[in-house]
Every structure is written in C-alpha cells, then in structure tokens.
Amino acid sequence: MVKRKAPDIAVGRLPLYLRVLNQLEAEGRTTTNSQEMGNRLGLSSAQIRKDLSYFGGFGRYGAGYDVAYLRDQLRRILNLERIWPVALVGAGHLGHALANYGRFGESGFEIAAVFDTDPAKIGQPLGDLIVQDAARLEEVIREQGIVIAILAVPAQAAQTVAERLVAAGVRAILNYAPVRLQVPEGVKVQEIDPVARLQHMAFYLFRK
Amino acid sequence: MVKRKAPDIAVGRLPLYLRVLNQLEAEGRTTTNSQEMGNRLGLSSAQIRKDLSYFGGFGRYGAGYDVAYLRDQLRRILNLERIWPVALVGAGHLGHALANYGRFGESGFEIAAVFDTDPAKIGQPLGDLIVQDAARLEEVIREQGIVIAILAVPAQAAQTVAERLVAAGVRAILNYAPVRLQVPEGVKVQEIDPVARLQHMAFYLFRK
DNA sequence: TAGATTGTTAATCGATTAACAATC
C-alpha cells in the first residue's frame, strides 16, 4: 500500500501534537491516546490518528501512545533534531520581544543574528546579540548558513527585504508584516497578523 | 434564493481583502477587480468573488469594485465601524510590543487597559497607559465594557486568566500563550504561536 | 453593441469523520 503524501494542513498540526506531548511529559505522564490529545486540542481523535498515519504507525493497539516516543518521532519528522539558526530582521518593539522570547531555544530555533537599518539601533545589544547593519544581511546569512528568517519590519520594506533574504539563501520566512510576500517556488512563508485575527473575531461580536 | 451563511473560513479572509483595499487606496487607486486582489493575496479571483457573495453584491458588472466602497462595506460587515477597546493581559516583552503596536488604532481596536501580576510592573507606564494590578481585571473590564482581550501571559497562567476574562464579559480572546484554551460556546479564540509556525516550515527544509 | 467582469451554479477536489478490522 503506497502512502499518500501528507497534506500541508496535517503537517501544520504536528507542532500542536508536539506541544501537547511536551505538556503531558511536563505533567509526568508517560502514555496518552488520540482521544486525550484530541480533547486537549479541540480536535477529533480520528483526525489525530489520521494525521499521524501519514508518517507511520507510532502507537500500540489497545494501549495508545508512549509520550516520549511519539514526541521524539514528531521532532524527527519536523526536522527539529537540530537547532536552526534564525535571522531576525527588524529590531523595533516586536524584534525586541522576539529576541527575548524564551520558547525558541527549547523548540529547535535560535536567533543567531539581528538586523536593522536604523543607525541608532545598529551596534546596540539585543538579548545576547548585537544589532547589525541590515546592509550586511546577505553576507552574514551566507556566512552562518541561515535558512530561516523572521521578518519584523514595516510593511513597505517587507517585500524588498524578503527578496534579499531569499537571494541570500533563506527558504522559510515568518512574516510579521501585514503584506502577502511574493516569493519563488520552494520558499515557505507563514504570516502572523494579529490585526487580521482581531478583525476576524470582531465579525462575531454583537453590535452595541 | 436564500443566502447560505458565510463559512468561518471565508469570514477569516475578509480582513485580508480589507488590507489589500487599504493598500490600493494608499496607492491612490480608486477601482480594482477580483483578479487583481487575488494576485496580491495569492488567491483565485473566483474565491474572492465567492467570499464576497456571501454578504452581498459589491461590484459592478464589467467594471470591478470601487476601492473605497468595498472597503467601507467590509468594515461594516466586520463590525469595524467603531473602535473596540481591548484589554491586554501581560506586560512582558510581548505586552510591550503589543502596547506600542501602531496598527491597532487604524484597524478598529485600541488597547484600553493593561494588566500584570508583577508588583514591579504594576503602576509603570506602558504606551499611554499605566499597568494595572491583574487582581482588578474583572472590575476594570466590566467598567469599561470590554469584550476583546489579548492574552500575553505565560502558558501555565493562560487558562485561569481566560476564565476570569470570560466571567468578566470578554467574548473574543487573541491568545499568545501556547495552550489551546477551553472556553464556553460563543467565546471566540484565535491563537498565535510563532514556534508552531516555524516548526511547520521546518518540515520542508532540507536536512543538512 | 462589444468588451469586460461580476455573481452564481455545478463540478471538482480535498479534508474530516465514522466505522471497524487489526492487534496488542
């Protein structure tokens, strides 16, 4: 039986499963099952079993899943067995929050370089790093073999910076600018737009 | 012909359409069409026309859409003709970035109160506001008639705070904590988890 | 009128769920 390629939407849920497994482990739990994981995430148990089945069989019939084992498997599948160095572009308020975000390290990522164009910011410390001149973006990214970037620059600068990142070898961009980036085939982009999320929810609020 | 209720996934794209219309307007454009909007968002023109059709007919046959008119209609549909006061819980690095985020005001939202439990933070200024004791959460939220909150607290505090928010009248939560909140029917939650997004993209990166 | 683009229908595609045989 040939296994169908996992749809992107299923891949996108794997990090949630990983998150739940980490939580379970922190609670001292050693086994779980698709029903319990589903409850914690508001998903059906069938969906969880189906998503996992794209990648293999990780459970034991009648007994569920070993928390540590499934967690390790998901980390392997998601390419998280190494620490990915990440370039952060933009050292404004958001850049500061991201540079100080404690969860990257334990999750497989590490901010390895921070850039800005503002002369007042260049040279200043940010977390463990020093803000570098964005003019040196390509150079530093190539030197450090960075393939993941976080874009925290103003909307009007985002597309240009994205193109420079891609030219320098970046293949995944977490984009905080409210712009749909145009990138070549093979480059992944995920957009984070809190305003769009708030507006989405506002639709359901009662008019007062 | 009875109009089918708009699916949530279509509602969630309306803010993107609104964003594009604002951009077009900033560029001085007065008309557009579904093809152009689709190009800018990486969506098909059919999808845009279909999404809009759940709410009415906003275009002109042969001529496309009037930018300002469609923008106004989307603002009306999304309940953005008023400024929604928003409670921000958590005055850490992320809270600071959010309190200083310039885009809320022009988008229909305004951070109206900031809370934290840390005595070192309570009383300190944050943007135009003063950080208040989280003990007074319910009181302030009720007083100000706040129904939208942004949760920027540590994961282990998130569920408890969410319950207090809901009890105080909040009906929409933008959740930055890496936890799937359990909330009653009728309360909307949107989760923002940059780590999950990075992990999603890491799946597609070449193993090195 | 000719040309263009909407709004809508129907077809297609893909994702979720229900159900259950497999199996520990």
Next chain:
DNA sequence: TAGATTGTTAATCGATTAACAATC
C-alpha cells in the same frame, strides 16, 4: 480471552474552482 485503542478504509462533508449567464 476480553477489553481497549490503533491504523485504515470508505462515506460524508465542506471548500475551491471552473464555467458562464447576467449585466453594466
């Protein structure tokens, strides 16, 4: 073995797209 839960299939559900009549 009895009980439990997986992994997988097939059915269902829902979203997207193609196509085109409507219409300015």
